[in-house]
Amino acid sequence: MKVLIVVDMQNDFVYGSLGSKQAESIVKGIADYASSFEGKVVYTRDTHTSSYMTTEEGKNLPVVHCVKGTNGHEIVDPLKALSLNCKIIDKPTFGSVELGEYLKSLDDIESVTLVGLCTDICVISNALLIKAFLPNTPVFVKKDLCRGSSEEGHDNAINAMKNCQIHII
Secondary structure (H helix, E strand, C coil), rough: CCEEECCCCCCHHCCEEEEEEEHCCHHHHHHHHHHCCCCCEEEEEECCCHHHCCCCCHHHHHCCCCCCCCHCCCCCCHHHHHHHCCEEEECCCCCCCHHHHHHHHCCCCCCCEEECCCCCHHHHHHHHHHHHHCCCCCCCEEEEECCCCHHHHHHHHHHHHHHCCCEEC
């Protein structure tokens, strides 16, 4: 079985407090890819509480975003309907150990592919975690369906993942 991980395609990252035109530019492509993907699709959601600003992440990225129960936490509309029958993992930080454990519990994974936001933060963190949980499973990142916090950050993350034997497609 093939698995697609759609990373943090949430309102705050696309249209809200951390949104960008670059993030908006991949929404349709991810929706098209996810809707035709032959395998299991899993979504992650960056998930914070109202005390976000007191966390280590909040001190270093002082922009409130993806607070559980808010519109910013929700998956963007073009993907929301696609996510209804899929596993959704709320993650309190960049990478998700829960995601790794969930994938490890599945039988017969042929490959894992990641798309989404942000290449240089959450995509790379999850790709590396998945590689650690499933060291003999090919992990792919579709670079054209990812965006970083900057173009330079995106490119640096892509190169770092290549060095860690993550396949960039």
